[in-house]
Amino acid sequence: MNKRYFETVDETLYEKKLDNGLQVCLLPKPELTKTYGVFMTNYGSIDQSFVPIGQTEAITVPDGIAHFLEHKLFEKEDRDVFTDFTKQAASPNAFTSFTETAYLFSATSNIEKNVLTLIDFVQDPYFSEQSVEKEKGIIAQEINMYDDQPDWRLFMGTNKALFHNHPVNIDIAGTVDSIYTITKDDLYTCYHTFYHPENMILFVTGNFDPEQMMQLILENQEKKSFDKLEEIQREFPEEPDYVKEKNLQINMPVSIPKCAVGIKEPNQQLQGEDYLKRDLLTDMVLDYFFSTGGEFYQKLYEEDIIDNSFFFESNLQTSFGYVSIGSNTNQPDVFSARVQEMLLSTREMEISEAAFERMKKKKMGQLLRAMNSLEFIANQFATLSFKDVNLLDIVPFIQKLTVQDINDFLNTWIEEDRLATCTIQKQTVEK
Amino acid sequence: MSVKEIKQVENDINFHMLPNKKHKTITFAVKFRAPLERKTITKRALLPYILKQGTASFPTRKELQEELAELYGAVLSIGGAKKGENHIITFYLEVPNEKFLPDSSSLIERAIQLLHEIVYKPNQEGQGFSPQVFDREKGILRQNIHSIKDDKASYANIRLVDEMCDGEPYSIHAQGYEKDLSSFSNQELFTYYETIRDEEVMDIYVSGDFEADQMLQLLTGQFKRTLKKKESTPFNQEALKRTTDEKELIEEDQIQQAKLNIGYRTNILYRDEKYPALQVFNGMFGGFPSSKLFINVREKNSLAYYAVSRVESHKGLLFVMSGIAPEDYEKALAIIREQKEAMQNGDFTEEELEETKLLIINQLKETLDHAQGMIEFMYQQEVGHKEMPVDELFEGIRQVTKEQVIEVANQVQEAMVYLLTSEGGAGHE
Numbered sequence: 001m002n003k004r005y006f007e008t009v010d011e012t013l014y015e016k017k018l019d020n021g022l023q024v025c026l027l028p029k030p031e032l033t034k035t036y037g038v039f040m041t042n043y044g045s046i047d048q049s050f051v052p053i054g055q056t057e058a059i060t061v062p063d064g065i066a067h068f069l070e071h072k073l074f075e076k077e078d079r080d081v082f083t084d085f086t087k088q089a090a091s092p093n094a095f096t097s098f099t100e101t102a103y104l105f106s107a108t109s110n111i112e113k114n115v116l117t118l119i120d121f122v123q124d125p126y127f128s129e130q131s132v133e134k135e136k137g138i139i140a141q142e143i144n145m146y147d148d149q150p151d152w153r154l155f156m157g158t159n160k161a162l163f164h165n166h167p168v169n170i171d172i173a174g175t176v177d178s179i180y181t182i183t184k185d186d187l188y189t190c191y192h193t194f195y196h197p198e199n200m201i202l203f204v205t206g207n208f209d210p211e212q213m214m215q216l217i218l219e220n221q222e223k224k225s226f227d228k229l230e231e232i233q234r235e236f237p238e239e240p241d242y243v244k245e246k247n248l249q250i251n252m253p254v255s256i257p258k259c260a261v262g263i264k265e266p267n268q269q270l271q272g273e274d275y276l277k278r279d280l281l282t283d284m285v286l287d288y289f290f291s292t293g294g295e296f297y298q299k300l301y302e303e304d305i306i307d308n309s310f311f312f313e314s315n316l317q318t319s320f321g322y323v324s325i326g327s328n329t330n331q332p333d334v335f336s337a338r339v340q341e342m343l344l345s346t347r348e349m350e351i352s353e354a355a356f357e358r359m360k361k362k363k364m365g366q367l368l369r370a371m372n373s374l375e376f377i378a379n380q381f382a383t384l385s386f387k388d389v390n391l392l393d394i395v396p397f398i399q400k401l402t403v404q405d406i407n408d409f410l411n412t413w414i415e416e417d418r419l420a421t422c423t424i425q426k427q428t429v430e431k
Numbered sequence: 432m433s434v435k436e437i438k439q440v441e442n443d444i445n446f447h448m449l450p451n452k453k454h455k456t457i458t459f460a461v462k463f464r465a466p467l468e469r470k471t472i473t474k475r476a477l478l479p480y481i482l483k484q485g486t487a488s489f490p491t492r493k494e495l496q497e498e499l500a501e502l503y504g505a506v507l508s509i510g511g512a513k514k515g516e517n518h519i520i521t522f523y524l525e526v527p528n529e530k531f532l533p534d535s536s537s538l539i540e541r542a543i544q545l546l547h548e549i550v551y552k553p554n555q556e557g558q559g560f561s562p563q564v565f566d567r568e569k570g571i572l573r574q575n576i577h578s579i580k581d582d583k584a585s586y587a588n589i590r591l592v593d594e595m596c597d598g599e600p601y602s603i604h605a606q607g608y609e610k611d612l613s614s615f616s617n618q619e620l621f622t623y624y625e626t627i628r629d630e631e632v633m634d635i636y637v638s639g640d641f642e643a644d645q646m647l648q649l650l651t652g653q654f655k656r657t658l659k660k661k662e663s664t665p666f667n668q669e670a671l672k673r674t675t676d677e678k679e680l681i682e683e684d685q686i687q688q689a690k691l692n693i694g695y696r697t698n699i700l701y702r703d704e705k706y707p708a709l710q711v712f713n714g715m716f717g718g719f720p721s722s723k724l725f726i727n728v729r730e731k732n733s734l735a736y737y738a739v740s741r742v743e744s745h746k747g748l749l750f751v752m753s754g755i756a757p758e759d760y761e762k763a764l765a766i767i768r769e770q771k772e773a774m775q776n777g778d779f780t781e782e783e784l785e786e787t788k789l790l791i792i793n794q795l796k797e798t799l800d801h802a803q804g805m806i807e808f809m810y811q812q813e814v815g816h817k818e819m820p821v822d823e824l825f826e827g828i829r830q831v832t833k834e835q836v837i838e839v840a841n842q843v844q845e846a847m848v849y850l851l852t853s854e855g856g857a858g859h860e
Contacts, residue, residue, distance in 0.1 A: 008531070009455070009531065010455075010531065031451070031452040031453050032453055032800050033432055033796045033797075033799070033800055034796065034797050034800045080730065082720045082721065083721060086719065086720065086721035086786055086790060087786055089786070089789035089790055089792075089793045090793070091719075091720075091790070091793070091794070091797075092720075106797060107793060108792075108793045108796040108797065109789070109793070134733060137733035138729065138733050138736065141688065141733075141735065141736040141754065141755075141756065142736045144687040144688045144756075145687075145688045145736050145754055147687055148583060148686050148687050148688055149582075150581055252685075253684075253685035254578075254581050255577045255578050255580050255581055256574060256577060256578050256581075291496065292483075292492050292496055293492055293493045293494075293495065293496020293497055293499070293500065294493075294496075295493070298491070298492065298493055301492075301567075304567070304570070307570075307571045307574045307575065308480075308571055308575065309575075309578070328574065328578060358497065358500045358501060359500070361500060361501065361503050361504065362499075362500040362503065362504035363504065364503060364504070364527075364532070365502070365503030365504030365505065365526075365527045365532075366504045368455045368456065368503075368527045368528075368531055368532075369455070369456050369504070369506065369525060369527060371455055372453075372454040372455055372456055372801075372802070373801075374800075427685070
């Protein structure tokens with residue numbers, strides 16, 4: 001077991017890569033009463049086309065299967081795993097994103113038992129035709145619920161405008177039609193390929209003894225056997241750098257229209273420090289211009305184009321990346337035109353040394369603040385580990401960034417053909 | 432476990448120091464409390480919007496945000512909320528702890544100075560706020576009042592409370608009323624804000640890794656006032672109101688998933704002896720994924736994506752909230768009522784009872800691991816007029832018996848059923 005102290009954040013990490021390939025990370029926080037554990041696989045809704053374990057030909061599975069699998073893993077032949085956690089006074093949960101599926105719990109007692117429950121339920125699937133059928137009704141409800149939410153529609157609409165073929169343009173949960181085609185065999189195929197320990201990380205943080213915990217996990221894993229996994233072959237369709245549709249409009253009942261401008265990241269397959277650098281610089285630049293103190297935000301506010309629903313977010317992954325800047329607005333066309341103008345103007349702009357020092361301070365403070373949360377530490381660490389980045393090294397990395405870095409980034413960030421707009425318009429009444 | 436609280440009244444302000452080593456930041460909260468009233472609520476809803484925009488020395492939002500960035504990305508939030516029939520305005524400021532940062536020795540002092548300025552020296556022009564900011568933020572609040580309708584789950588809750596608590600202060604909307612926005616001037620709002628600071632109960636909380644005496648000294652050096660009216664906010668004795676006639680209301684909207692919400696009167700408040708038993712009842716009824724609602728509505732009958740219950744502690748209410756397919760309304764309602772009856776009949780095991788108690792304690796402990804969670808938990812005691820040390824509350828929950836839960840289940844009365852359904856979804860009525 002590797003033990004490493006990270007001075008800037010005053011944390012100690014215990015790490016071990018097990019013989020079966022599983023990455024185990026423990027971060028004790030004895031001042032807290034709570035412990036949080038997450039068991040994450042490097043597998044999300046975009047991983048639809050791949051070569052199944054032990055086979056040679058690639059297959060494509062129905063939309064929404066990663067999320068469906070997440071739901072079904074809680075159900076065993078004789079019981080629901082939720083109940084097991086409940087009996088041990090823990091709260092379990094799970095989530096599926098474009099790129100990961102995670103199972104988690106938090107608890108203030110029975111920590112060791114709960115960690116074992118987490119590992120064991122994820123590593124022991126039970127799918128039956130009958131239970132798969134039953135789940136379809138529940139997930140269809142979930143999909144319908146999301147479809148009623150204008151913010152969700154705006155989010156997915158922006159991705160649909162940006163991406164031609166990449167599956168990030170498909171809802172994480174799939175569609176009511178696609179999930180009805182899922183079978184138990186599909187679930188097993190995805191499970192055996194992507195839930196291999198080699199493709200997963202277990203991160204536990206909170207109130208426990210690290211030596212004892214590692215021993216417990218080791219013993220648990222030694223009792224299980226897994227097939228040998230070669231590197232997983234994932235396939236993604238060709239995706240051009242330019243956007244699919246400059247303007248996409250969705251009509252639904254909203255009291256105020258919503259609009260978002262999307263920026264498509266060029267496909268660069270970033271990993272490690274290159275990934276981290278671009279991710280940080282994107283966030284810092286967005287924050288600099290569009291947070292409530294930012295120049296662009298101030299202009300949009302003064303011109304009465306936005307209200308306090310204004311948001312911006314960026315999601316950079318290895319196989320895709322996008323930024324979305326949006327708001328409720330009574331003038332979606334003006335919003336879109338102004339934001340695009342502003343973005344294009346950044347090619348000619350320069351950020352001063354003083355402003356950049358302030359940006360770095362803010363970013364470091366934000367990170368420290370986020371690290372108050374066990375959930376943030378565990379989930380972020382796990383996600384970043386799939387891109388060869390260590391969360392606990394980020395603060396010193398920010399300190400090293402230079403004003404040259406940010407200006408180089410800024411002047412090449414935006415290209416007109418990588419911008420698109422999605423608008424949610426009020427539904428026109430049909431007679 | 433326990434929460435260390437050093438409480439001291441100075442300068443007519445209640446200071447609460449909560450020193451602990453849980454976090455990498457220090458969190459400050461300043462709270463003002465008044466009775467919930469229609470005539471003041473829209474002003475109270477608007478004030479946080481305006482106060483966020485700037486102060487005397489940092490008059491624009493850009494300057495204020497730059498100062499926050501200098502404080503290593505300190506985070507400011509100002510908001511209003513109702514607790515029972517009280518309305519509370521809270522200023523939160525969270526700053527990274529100096530010990531993690533290079534060359535930042537006076538960070539905390541500078542943060543306290545800024546917090547004081549935000550509360551006491553807003554961006555003033557003449558006898559009012561900046562007129563541009565006043566008009567602009569009024570427009571934003573108006574838009575937000577409108578768009579509440581777009582979030583169907585919270586809209587359904589508001590509609591339920593509107594009808595169920597009609598005529599009671601609790602039904603007053605915390606986000607204010609559009610038509611009241613034109614009923615006061617900029618100057619009147621400014622004067623009203625002065626009375627808040629001069630007359631209302633004021634609490635200041637600090638949570639983080641610090642020396643309590645030193646922190647208290649820094650705070651009392653900045654925050655000083657003399658109460659103009661000495662009597663405290665009237666204690667709201669009318670919080671309980673019993674209605675006997677059950678009501679049902681169905682409304683239609685352009686939605687695919689219907690929202691079925693049910694309101695109950697618990698007739699149990701935070702300060703009551705039965706409060707721990709109410710929490711346990713709620714936990715078993717719909718508070719956790721192991722509860723009756725979740726298991727029977729969602730899991731066994733695939734009727735809903737969510738089905739939960741929540742306790743309101745200062746007015747004595749309980750709400751069930753669920754999202755269902757429109758055609759399943761009657762079936763879902765029947766199953767929810769069956770679960771309540773099952774609780775009344777004691778149709779649960781000792782084992783389930785003990786599990787639920789552990790879950791509640793677990794949840795509370797988790798809340799106390801968060802700075803804002805801890806502050807809100809402690810403040811609950813001020814609003815509820817009852818000191819409740821954590822240990823005592825945990826012990827109270829551990830000692831709840833099956834009989835007490837059954838008693839509470841029988842005391843909780845269904846008051847209103849509200850359904851927000853798809854167009855034509857109410858057709859079979």
